[in-house]
Amino acid sequence: MPRQIAQTLAAFALLACAAAAHAFDLRVEVINAKSDQGKMLGAVYASSEAWLKDGQAAQVGMDAAGPKSVLVYRNLPAGSYGVSVFHDENGNMQLDRNPAGIPIERYGFSRDAHGVMGPPAFAEAMVDLQADTTITITLR
Amino acid sequence: MNRRNFLAGAAGAITFGAHAASSAAASVVSDSPDPVFDAFAAALPQHPWQLGYEGLQADAEPMALRLRGKLPRGLQGAFYRNGPARHSLGGVRYHHLFDGDGMVQKYQLSENGIVHAGKFVRTEKFAADSKAGRPVRAAFGTIPAHPEPMTGPDSLNVANTSVVKHAGELLALWEGGSATRIDEQTLDTRGLKTWTPEYAGMPFSAHPKIERDGTLWNFGVTSHLGLLSIYRIAASGEVLKTETNKVRDIAMVHDFGVTERHLVFLLPPLVFDRDRARSGETFLDSHVWKPQLGMRVLVLPKDHLDQPQWFDLPAGFVFHIGNAWEDSTAGTIRLDYIRSPDAWSPLTGLRDLMSGRFDHTGHAGIAFVGLNLNTGRANQTVLQHETEFPRVDPRVVGVKHSQLFAAARMDTGPRPGYDAVMRLDVSSGNTDRYRYGSDVMVEEHIFVPRPGSSSKEGDGWLVGTALDLKKKAMLFSVFDAMNLAQGPIAQGTMERVMPLGLHAIFVPA
Numbered sequence: 001m002p003r004q005i006a007q008t009l010a011a012f013a014l015l016a017c018a019a020a021a022h023a024f025d026l027r028v029e030v031i032n033a034k035s036d037q038g039k040m041l042g043a044v045y046a047s048s049e050a051w052l053k054d055g056q057a058a059q060v061g062m063d064a065a066g067p068k069s070v071l072v073y074r075n076l077p078a079g080s081y082g083v084s085v086f087h088d089e090n091g092n093m094q095l096d097r098n099p100a101g102i103p104i105e106r107y108g109f110s111r112d113a114h115g116v117m118g119p120p121a122f123a124e125a126m127v128d129l130q131a132d133t134t135i136t137i138t139l140r
Numbered sequence: 141m142n143r144r145n146f147l148a149g150a151a152g153a154i155t156f157g158a159h160a161a162s163s164a165a166a167s168v169v170s171d172s173p174d175p176v177f178d179a180f181a182a183a184l185p186q187h188p189w190q191l192g193y194e195g196l197q198a199d200a201e202p203m204a205l206r207l208r209g210k211l212p213r214g215l216q217g218a219f220y221r222n223g224p225a226r227h228s229l230g231g232v233r234y235h236h237l238f239d240g241d242g243m244v245q246k247y248q249l250s251e252n253g254i255v256h257a258g259k260f261v262r263t264e265k266f267a268a269d270s271k272a273g274r275p276v277r278a279a280f281g282t283i284p285a286h287p288e289p290m291t292g293p294d295s296l297n298v299a300n301t302s303v304v305k306h307a308g309e310l311l312a313l314w315e316g317g318s319a320t321r322i323d324e325q326t327l328d329t330r331g332l333k334t335w336t337p338e339y340a341g342m343p344f345s346a347h348p349k350i351e352r353d354g355t356l357w358n359f360g361v362t363s364h365l366g367l368l369s370i371y372r373i374a375a376s377g378e379v380l381k382t383e384t385n386k387v388r389d390i391a392m393v394h395d396f397g398v399t400e401r402h403l404v405f406l407l408p409p410l411v412f413d414r415d416r417a418r419s420g421e422t423f424l425d426s427h428v429w430k431p432q433l434g435m436r437v438l439v440l441p442k443d444h445l446d447q448p449q450w451f452d453l454p455a456g457f458v459f460h461i462g463n464a465w466e467d468s469t470a471g472t473i474r475l476d477y478i479r480s481p482d483a484w485s486p487l488t489g490l491r492d493l494m495s496g497r498f499d500h501t502g503h504a505g506i507a508f509v510g511l512n513l514n515t516g517r518a519n520q521t522v523l524q525h526e527t528e529f530p531r532v533d534p535r536v537v538g539v540k541h542s543q544l545f546a547a548a549r550m551d552t553g554p555r556p557g558y559d560a561v562m563r564l565d566v567s568s569g570n571t572d573r574y575r576y577g578s579d580v581m582v583e584e585h586i587f588v589p590r591p592g593s594s595s596k597e598g599d600g601w602l603v604g605t606a607l608d609l610k611k612k613a614m615l616f617s618v619f620d621a622m623n624l625a626q627g628p629i630a631q632g633t634m635e636r637v638m639p640l641g642l643h644a645i646f647v648p649a
Contacts, residue, residue, distance in 0.1 A: 096338075099369065099384040100362040102292040104340040114289035140291055 023075040026083070026127070027134040028061070030069040033087050034106055034139075040069035041093070042085035044076070048122035051082055065089070082125040083110035085137055106139035176495050177233035183496030188609040189555040190496050192581050192640035195227030195240060200258035205616055205632030207253050212629065214591045215601055215618060217648040218324065219247040221583070222312055223641020224300040226260065227494065230274035236281025236424060237490040241266045242300030244312050244327050245638060247605070247616050250649070254616055254632040259327035261299040261312045261320055280316075281424040281491060292341050293317035294332060301346035302643035306356050307377025309333070310647070313346040315360070315394065316423070324647065335371060335379050342369055342384075346643065347395040347460075351538050355380075357398050359405070363412040363426070366390040368438075370403065370445055383445050387438065392427055392486070397464025397475045398538045403440045404464050404473060404511070408457045409433040410483045429483050431455035437511060437518060439473065451511050451518040457483040457502075462530035463541045471514045476544060476566065478528055479507035489556070498556045501526060501549065506564065523569065527562060529584035529643070533597045533621075542567055543598050545621070547582045550575050557640065558582040561602060563624050574624040580615070581607040581640060587621055588646045598622045601629075607640060614638050 030040050043057035050056035058081070061071035065087055073081075086095045086107035096104050110127050113120035127135060184190045224240030227233060234240055245258035260266060265277040268288060275284040277296055290296060297317040304311050304319075311319040311333055318341055321330035334340045343360030350356050354375025361368060366388065372381040389411045397404035409430045417426035435458070437451035457480045464475035485502030492498060505522045512518070527546035544566055547558035550573065559582055560575040576582055585604025589595070602619040613635045617628035 098338060098340055098342050100293075100342060100365055100367060102341045104337060114291075116289055 022078045024078065024129050025132045026073040026076055026081060026129055027132070028071040028073070028083055028085065028110070029134060029136045030063075030071065030085050030087075030108065030139060031067065031136060032106070032108075032139040033065050033067070033069065035089060036064070036066045038065050038087065038089040038091045039063065040065050040071065040085060041088050042071040042083060044073045045082045045084075045122065046076075046079060051122040051125075052084060052119055076129055078130050079128075080126045081110070081129055082122045083127065083135070083137065084108075084119070084125075085139070087139055108137040108139045110135055110137060112138050174232045176235055177228055177231055179495040179497075180228075180233055187496055187498070187555070188579070189498070189557065189581060191609060191612065191637050192557070192607050193227060193237065193493050194637075195639050196225050196243065196258075197229075199260060200243075200245070200256065200636070200638065202255055202257040203634055203636065205247075205254040205256060205614075205634045207630065207632045209618075209628065209630035211249055211253070211618065212590075212601060215588060215603070216249055216251070217646055219249065219586075219603060219605075219616070219644060219646050220303045220305075220310070220324075221245045221247075221605065221641045221644040222261075222299070222301060222303045223639060223643075224298065225258070225639040225641070226266075227639070229269055230272075232274050232284065233494060234275070234279055234282045235491055235494055236279070236422075237493050238300070238424075238486075239279035239282050239298070240300060240639075241269075241298050242312055242314070243639070243641075244303060244322055245641065246327060247632075256614070256616075256634055256638075257327060258638060259329075261322065262329035263297050263299050263320060264294060265296055265298055278422070281422050283420070283422055293343060294341050297332075300642070303645050304348050304350075304356075305645060305647050306348070306350065306354075306373065307375065309377070313344065313348070315345045316343050317341065319344045335373070336382060339369070339371075339382050342382075344371065345394070345396075349396070349398040349537055350534070351398065352535065357403065359393070359396055359403070361390060361393050363390055363392075363423070364414055364417055366412070368393075368405070370440070372442075385446060389430075389433060389436075391436075394459045395461045395477075397461045397473075399464050399466040399473055400538060401442055401466055402464075402473060403442060403445075404461075404475060405438040405440075406453070406458045406461065406477060407436040407438060408483065409435065409455050410457060410486070424486065427483075429487070431482070437509075439511060439513070449513065449516065451516065453509065453518050453520055456481055456507075457485065459486075460528065460530050462506075462544045462546075463532045463537060465536075465538060465540045467510075467540070470510075471512060473511040473513065474540075475509050475511075476530065477507050477509070478504050478530055478546070479522060480504045493556055498554065501556070504528060506530070506544070506546070508566070523564075525562065525564070525571070528558065531584070531586050533587045533589060533600065535589055535595055536597050541597060543621075545585060545587055545602055547584060547604075548573060551578060553578045555581075561585045561604065561619070561624055563602070563621065572622070572624045574619065574627055576606055576608075576615070579608060579610045581609065583607070583640055584642070584644055585617075585619075586644050586646055588648075591648065603646065604644065605638075607637060608633075611635065612637050
């Protein structure tokens with residue numbers, strides 16, 4: 001994740017320089033954290049090809065954990081996006097899992113999408129960004 | 141394989157510990173009408189035994205039993221039983237006996253007699269199904285129409301199999317997910333038990349073993365990843381060890397044995413098949429009977445869980461182990477278990493009950509096994525007593541025992557279940573039995589040591605419940621454990637029917 005953040009921040013800087021006229025902010029409000037320990041980490045993806053792939057996020061974000069954390073992704077070109085977030089309670093920058101691979105920290109996706117045998121598909125989490133937009137994700 | 145490897149292996153995606161939840165397979169409930177619900181209702185007038193599987197929709201308010209005879213001085217405390225109790229909801233009936241929501245029942249024994257109460261465990265699934273007015277979460281042998289997504293095994297946890305009291309906590313147990321904390325007075329649900337943050341949501345089986353020093357051992361199977369997890373918990377509740385290892389062709393494993401130095405697992409050849417699970421079969425039907433594998437026996441040294449020793453027994457099916465112990469002079473582990481020739485019972489028999497069908501039993505017998513640790517050879521003899529729910533005096537768990545108690549089938553007529561209790565002297569093969577009668581369906585009976593007694597094995601009582609089909613009443617019976625044939629020395633009667641349950645414990649006052 002640290003490497004991913006660095007790469008994405010670099011990409012973000014480039015994008016910011018080249019900010020297009022049709023760029024909008026996506027504000028993500030995250031609720032239902034179990035505690036205010038650690039950080040809320042999130043990533044926004046711009047395509048199904050990039051969805052949840054390491055290093056493929058369009059932007060990442062971080063906020064303090066609390067009753068409502070806010071992650072703002074700025075200057076995103078108009079288009080379709082999917083957001084994933086998780087509550088990094090212990091601050092190790094990863095979504096911790098039990099030995100069976102089940103997350104033991106809370107997480108969520110845009111449109112509160114659920115997967116069946118894994119994470120939801122991009123299409124299920126997809127948000128159409130054509131204006132500055134605020135969405136809410138309820139962690140589970 | 142160590143835990144780190146598992147984490148790396150699972151890191152690519154959020155993988156979930158249970159089966160797919162959409163399919164057109166046979167155990168998927170259609171919208172309406174439900175043929176299983178209708179079949180059960182249609183057969184009920186002809187089959188009194190179905191009363192035991194009808195199920196409840198509400199908690200059972202406290203009710204006093206009418207007592208015949210006198211409770212022994214010293215037999216005071218609470219008898220808890222767990223079992224699937226809500227078999228249908230909103231006109232939809234589960235397809236398998238193991239699907240229903242767990243209810244913890246309590247028979248409180250005091251100087252004032254016996255008082256019964258029962259409460260459903262308020263699991264996440266219980267709440268979700270109740271809110272929807274029909275099952276919306278998948279179960280062991282049933283996938284409802286339009287199932288809700290799940291976040292892990294505990295989304296499907298029905299906490300319906302057994303209870304354990306350890307380190308001051310009463311826990312309702314399932315086997316696919318977490319234990320659930322229960323208030324031992326009110327039976328209210330207190331939430332999931334998390335042993336360590338890292339093991340949150342890991343499976344914790346319904347058959348933990350408590351050794352004489354209070355150490356609790358348990359295991360859990362994560363079928364789709366082929367993982368066997370082990371828990372070692374001190375009498376204080378402190379978690380001494382959790383470890384997870386990979387097991388090839390992981391089977392449906394319900395119980396295990398614990399000796400002074402080893403953990404013993406019998407792996408019947410009812411093997412989990414990931415492709416079946418992916419295709420949308422129920423968890424039960426994701427298992428395939430592969431008799432060519434035989435019944436594999438996995439022995440793990442307590443101090444070297446990563447150094448397994450394997451033994452082979454003829455193919456067969458097992459739910460329950462009576463006891464296991466270390467015969468040091470012979471370098472042999474000895475154990476007894478209830479053995480069926482095949483998995484007909486979980487795959488068919490326990491499913492048929494839910495439609496009001498009964499053809500025959502699973503032909504279970506009592507098997508005695510020796511596992512020679514030096515030669516790697518296993519031997520087995522089987523006694524043809526049709527029994528289930530084997531129990532021993534808790535003071536001999538993991539050490540040599542001489543008495544095995546079980547529910548027995550003597551002359552039930554054409555109906556499922558048991559009509560008797562039995563004590564088997566395992567050295568002589570002699571039996572001591574009490575037959576309740578064809579109209580009485582016998583549940584698991586358990587041994588309760590006499591307080592302050594000599595700690596001689598067998599010094600105590602056998603207590604348990606049964607459903608009297610004629611009286612439509614529950615019986616709570618107390619036997620002198622070494623003389624079952626003389627019949628109950630005290631018996632309480634309660635004129636209401638409770639769903640036939642699974643496992644019980646006694647917690648002394």
